[in-house]
Amino acid sequence: MPSVERSPRQLAEFLYLLTRQELKARYKGRFLGYVWALAHTFALAFVYWIAFKIIMGLDVTNYSVYLVAGMFPWVWMSVGVTSATRSFVVNALLIKEMGLAHAILPLSNVMQEMAHFVLALPAVIAWVVLAGGYDAAISWLWQIPLMLVLQVAFVYPIALGFALANAYVRDIEYLLGIGFPLLFFATPMVYPISIVPEPLHDWFELNPLHALMQSWRSLFMEGALDPAQAAYVAGWALALAAVAWTLYRKLAPRVGEVV
């Protein structure tokens, strides 16, 4: 029984204000705010480049572009889910005082990270074009927005599910802190899927995160996304949405008691 009626438009405005507030907090008062946000991910990519390319001698064409094209969407996904997981607990006051155990809270976290990603896109594209020597494709104009929508559709149900679960069992957020690094190496991010040994190869292919990242990489490195991979991610997104919706219906009403 929500006591505050919200029209879709009001919800959209609310989401906008919530997201903007967070972005402001991150960039305000820091002279190089934008640079810091980029530098972190580039530095990570650099470390992996040294480790795998220089030291281990991994043979992947345009390895630095391969890394950068995957790292940025990954950071969006993992940071978005991690911060969204805490969203109900962090906003406990809002929930208790306003009855606002709303699905919009974790969505706001996902959108914030998307905003960072979008802001970083020019740098990513510059890297792809200048360092990788790929040509910028006209199709990016519609394929990049499509990928953004696809990733939100895939990540948001996960974020919502974890946020609900974390309201009841606080350990979830710590579990994620361990889970994401493991998942990072279980997904072909710093190595190509082609070097995964045969018996495991098919299992790695099932990982929807691989499909999502592969879509981004083919977008940047081949000029167009892979329809099969994108469709596979969309299928997962639908299934996750169904799960998250069920969880939300069951768990959301009592969030006010447990946070």
Next chain:
Amino acid sequence: MTHAVVCEDLWKSYRLRRPVGLKGMLLGGVPRDTRFARHWALSGVNVIVTRGQALGVIGPNGSGKTTLLAILLGAIPPDRGRAVLNGRAASLLELGAGFQGHLTGRENVYLYGSILGMTLEEIRSRYEQIAEFSEMEASLDRPLRRYSAGMIARLRFSVIIHSPADILLIDEVLTVGDARFQRKCVDALREFKRLGGTLILVSHDMEEIASLCDDAICLDFGSVVDEGPAREVAARYQDRTIGPGQSQAQGMNARISLLLPTRGRPELLRRFLESVLARSERPELVEVVVYADADDPTSHGFRVEGLEVRTIVGPRASMGDYNTACLEGSHGDIVVLANDDVVIQTRGWDQKLREMHAAMQDRVYLAYPNDLFKGRGLSAFPILSRTVCRLLGEPFPRAYRGAFIDYHLLDIFKRLERRGHPRLIYLEDVVFEHMHYRTGKGDFDAIYGKRDRFGDDDTFLRMRGERNAAAARLLAAIEGEAAPRPLAAAAPTPPELLKVSLLDSELPVSWRLRLFLWFVARNLARLVLGRGREARP
């Protein structure tokens, strides 16, 4: 639909055990005995509020008020029953959610408005009014973390009163901000009501409840224990509870009632009243309740400019009757039993009493001033809180004809002391000079000499059981128990005197000795003076 809020048969319980966490879940570590333990926050609460009305919700901490609001808000679901709000609701709870320190005042107004369900357009069109109401136009572009708590509270209230909500749920927030802004808030809420808005107000400020609300409910242990017109419910609640949890500030504003039985000594009475006025720091918070006999017109109708003096005229009766009549006619939070042959010598005596009263959180004490005569030894002029009077039932038993009321009270508190609660407070620097024999012994003898000198001894001995029960009630109040546990049962055998003094294990040993010696001395005196006056019933 004229009902803005309807709650039917709301039940809500919380599990008492802590959240288990992942470890608990994996290891199945829920202790068996606590698995089903529940705390019933609400049990069968019905509330109906008509549109345009204000409902006050009062009750002690933990009585279910906040749970009720949370259910109305939809923040938590009830276990049973339903709550329906016909209209847009907005809430202002004491927690203080929705404001972000790193945003400016202006940005917070937008975010908070949006949380309340306002559209950007609505917020934009009301922004000027909100800023003006808050009286902080100049600082709204500063980040909120530079604001004081009072400023944030003002801004929050300003947003909420300008929101398009037609039901406001407000929990204990008008206490923030200065007095002038509080009045402004109260006026704004009245205007909100006048325009058809519905208000549910949780408050511990009975004045606020009485002045702002039409009806009120009082919750205790999750049930509605009282309901009706707000003013009446608030008054009844206040009568029932002056005690733990009440603020220090309230103690410092406590009213003092001086109870004063007098007879035939108008010049002493006048001198006493003048000393009360002259030495009081806040005479407006002092009242004197005089009891004068109907056949003693010289003592009737005394007036002292600047002091509230009320005279109760009645038949000749026992000292216990006089004191009790004065107590029943008094309204103060602190009750002082005085005599007409007293002169208050300490400037600011009333503030000293209030300080002591405020410091005693649970208001259980027996204080007494320095009478320059008996001093620390005897509480000749007992000072009690209204709470203690209520707990004692009959603090000045009518059975005492002339004496021993001081001993009676002292004895009760000695029992309490023995149980580990020293609540006897001797106020050495508050001087109530007792003129006693220096004020014309002739009068004294003529008036009081007729009464039986030893008549109250037996009463005192007889009332030991009452004193024990009274001490048990005080003990229960201090330790926060609902029902008093009886102290040790009275042993019926040895002679009354021994039983009450030396053998009474509920008393400190020194007090036992003193009582025993005192009574032995009195009995000797009784023998020596003869039995002539004794046998009056």
